[in-house]
Amino acid sequence: VRPQLAANIGATARAMANCGLIDLRLVAPRDGWPNDAALPMASGATWILDQARVFPTLRAAIADLDHTWATSARPRDIVKRIATARGAAAAMRCAVAGGARVGVVFGPERTGLDTDEVVACTELLEIPLDPAFRSLNLAQAVLLVAYEWFQAADETPAQRLKEFGRGRASMAQVHDFLDHFEAQLVDAGFLRNEQLRPTMVQHLTTFVLRAEPTDQDIRTLHGVLTALSGRRRHQLGPRSEEESS
Amino acid sequence: VRPQLAANIGATARAMANCGLIDLRLVAPRDGWPNDAALPMASGATWILDQARVFPTLRAAIADLDHTWATSARPRDIVKRIATARGAAAAMRCAVAGGARVGVVFGPERTGLDTDEVVACTELLEIPLDPAFRSLNLAQAVLLVAYEWFQAADETPAQRLKEFGRGRASMAQVHDFLDHFEAQLVDAGFLRNEQLRPTMVQHLTTFVLRAEPTDQDIRTLHGVLTALSGRRRHQLGPRSEEESS
Numbered sequence: 001v002r003p004q005l006a007a008n009i010g011a012t013a014r015a016m017a018n019c020g021l022i023d024l025r026l027v028a029p030r031d032g033w034p035n036d037a038a039l040p041m042a043s044g045a046t047w048i049l050d051q052a053r054v055f056p057t058l059r060a061a062i063a064d065l066d067h068t069w070a071t072s073a074r075p076r077d078i079v080k081r082i083a084t085a086r087g088a089a090a091a092m093r094c095a096v097a098g099g100a101r102v103g104v105v106f107g108p109e110r111t112g113l114d115t116d117e118v119v120a121c122t123e124l125l126e127i128p129l130d131p132a133f134r135s136l137n138l139a140q141a142v143l144l145v146a147y148e149w150f151q152a153a154d155e156t157p158a159q160r161l162k163e164f165g166r167g168r169a170s171m172a173q174v175h176d177f178l179d180h181f182e183a184q185l186v187d188a189g190f191l192r193n194e195q196l197r198p199t200m201v202q203h204l205t206t207f208v209l210r211a212e213p214t215d216q217d218i219r220t221l222h223g224v225l226t227a228l229s230g231r232r233r234h235q236l237g238p239r240s241e242e243e244s245s
Numbered sequence: 246v247r248p249q250l251a252a253n254i255g256a257t258a259r260a261m262a263n264c265g266l267i268d269l270r271l272v273a274p275r276d277g278w279p280n281d282a283a284l285p286m287a288s289g290a291t292w293i294l295d296q297a298r299v300f301p302t303l304r305a306a307i308a309d310l311d312h313t314w315a316t317s318a319r320p321r322d323i324v325k326r327i328a329t330a331r332g333a334a335a336a337m338r339c340a341v342a343g344g345a346r347v348g349v350v351f352g353p354e355r356t357g358l359d360t361d362e363v364v365a366c367t368e369l370l371e372i373p374l375d376p377a378f379r380s381l382n383l384a385q386a387v388l389l390v391a392y393e394w395f396q397a398a399d400e401t402p403a404q405r406l407k408e409f410g411r412g413r414a415s416m417a418q419v420h421d422f423l424d425h426f427e428a429q430l431v432d433a434g435f436l437r438n439e440q441l442r443p444t445m446v447q448h449l450t451t452f453v454l455r456a457e458p459t460d461q462d463i464r465t466l467h468g469v470l471t472a473l474s475g476r477r478r479h480q481l482g483p484r485s486e487e488e489s490s
Contacts, residue, residue: 015385017378043380079459080407086396087403124407128399129392133262135288140260140388147374147389151331154373158332162325162369214324 001027001058001117002108003138009033010041010049011139012106017045019146024052025061025103041139058105058117066100067092070121071141072112082124089148091123104145109138161212169218177218178205184229246272246303246362247353248383254278255286255294256384257351262290264391269297270306270348286384303350303362311345312337315366316386317357327369334393336368349390354383406457414463422463423450429474 003009003026013024026033033054042049055061062068069088083091092102105121107113118124127144129136136144161168169177182191182201191197213221248254248271258269271278278299287294300306307313314333328336337347350366352358363369372389374381381389406413414422427436427446436442458466 014380014382018374018381020375020377043382045378078407079457079462081404081457082407083404084399084401091404126401127392128396128401129263130265130395132265133290135259136263137259137288140385143385143388144392147372147392150375151373154329156329156371156373159326159328159336162323162327212324212326217324 001061001105001113002030003106004030004109005138006031006035006037007041008109008138009035009052010038010043010045011137012142013038013042013045013048013052015139015143015146016048018143019150021146021149022048022051024048026052026054027058027061028056029054030108058120062103062105062120064101065103067095067102067123068121069102069104069123069125070113070118071104071106071125071127071145072118074112078115078119080118080124081122082126085125085127085145085148086152088123088125088145089152092149093152106138106142167215169213169215173215173218174208174213177213177221178208180222180225181208184225187229188232246306246350246358247275248351249275249354250383251276251280251282252286253354253383254280254297255283255288255290256382257387258283258287258290258293258297260384260388260391261293263388264395266391266394267293267296269293271297271299272303272306273301274299275353303365307348307350307365309346310348312340312347312368313366314347314349314368314370315358315363316349316351316370316372316390317363319357323360323364325363325369326367327371330370330372330390330393331397333368333370333390334397337394338397351383351387412460414458414460418460418463419453419458422458422466423453425467425470426453429470432474 006029009024009026009029016022016024029035031037033052034049038049039046053061069083069092088104092104095102104125105113105117107117125145127136127141181204185191191200211217251274254269254271254274261267261269274280276282278297279294283294284291298306314328314337333349337349340347349370350358350362352362370390372381372386426449430436436445456462
C-alpha cells in the first residue's frame, strides 16, 4: 500500500519468487507503475513485476479476498485477532485449503498502514523480533512472511545426513571394520592393558558410529588401517609380532 | 567469509540486531574493515559493526566454537549432516543450552563458501525455498537464519486477540446483550415467524460470539439497539406497539 521506493517493489518481487508467490498488488505506488527502477532489485523475478496490478485504494485491491492480514509493528487502539508470521502462515494454508483467497497487506516504508487500512483487513500480523531493534525494511518484512508461507507447506526434513547419492555403510560393514580396527590395535600393542581394553573399544566404536560412515568411508578406513600397520611392520617388524602373540 | 560489499555487512548487522545477535566475525572482507559504506544499510545497528572482529581465515574465525553451520545452496560431493534453517535453529538452541558455542558461516556474495570452507564446518544449513528461484541476497540469508534463531526461543502466542488493555466482555455481559437484542427484534416484529425464530436467534448469537466482543463493544451495541428502536418508535409509534403485543 502506497510504496515509496520502486527498489522495494523489486526486492518484494524477489522475495515472493523465493517462496512461490506470484500475485503482487500495488495500491497507489508513489512513483507510478510500471517502473524500471524496480528491476535491479528483482534479481530476475520479472514475471511478478510484469503481472503486478495497480489499484487506487486498499479496499479495491482486496475486494475479492476472504482473509487479509495487515502487517503493522505499531500498536493501535483496535481490538483485532493478531497472529505471528508463523501463526498467520498456518492460518493462511488452512484457509486456502478450504477454498478461501487470502492476502497480506504491507504499508508504506516510512509510516506503515494507517488505522483505516488496518481496520479494513480481517486480521493483524506481527513478526516477533527483538523489541530493542524492530526496524525492518519493507522487503525484509515481505521476505519473512513469504518465507513462513513457504515453510508451512515445505516437507524438507529438519535434520538429515546429506548423502549426494552415496549410501550409508550397513551395520555389518561397520562391524567388520570395527573388528579389523580392533585386531590391528591388538597387533600394534595399543590394547595391551586388558583392564582398559573394553572401555577403549567402546569409545572408539561410539566415535566411529557417531560419524555415520558411508560405504566409501569404510573402504577408505580399511585401507588406512592396512597402510598404517604395513608401515609399522616394515619399521618394527619382529617386535610387533612378539607383542601381538 | 570474504564478503564483497560493505552494504551487505551493514544489512547483516541490521538483521542480527532484529534477532538479538551481536557477535559478527568477518573473514578477509574484500574492501577492508572498518568500512563506512556499511553504515547506511545497518540502519542504526552500529554497535554490531563497532564490535565486529576481522580474521584472516575461516579456521581462525571459528577456532573457539563447538558447532558451525555452513550455509550453502550448492550441492557438493560431501556427506555431512544438513539441517533446514528451522532445524538448525532448534539444534543451536539445544547446543547453547548445553554450554556449547555455535556459529553460522556465510560465504561471499558471488560464489558462496568454497569446498574447503564447507568441510571445515561441523554441519550444513540449507534454507528451503522454491527450487525454481533460490537466488537469495547474502543479508537476506542472514535475516532468515537469524529470524529462525529468534523464533526458536520466542513465546509470542501464534494467534490471539490483541486487546490493548481492554477486557473481553464476560459471557454474562454478552448474554445480557443478546437478551436485549432479541427483545428489541421481537418488539420490531423481526421475529414474528415463530418457526424461523430459533434458527434466526442461533445465527445472530453465533455471529456476535464469533466477533469476540469487548466490554466496550457490548456497551456500544446496547446504545446502538436503544438508538435504533427509539428512532423506530418515533417513526412508527403505535404500529410497532401493536406488533409486539
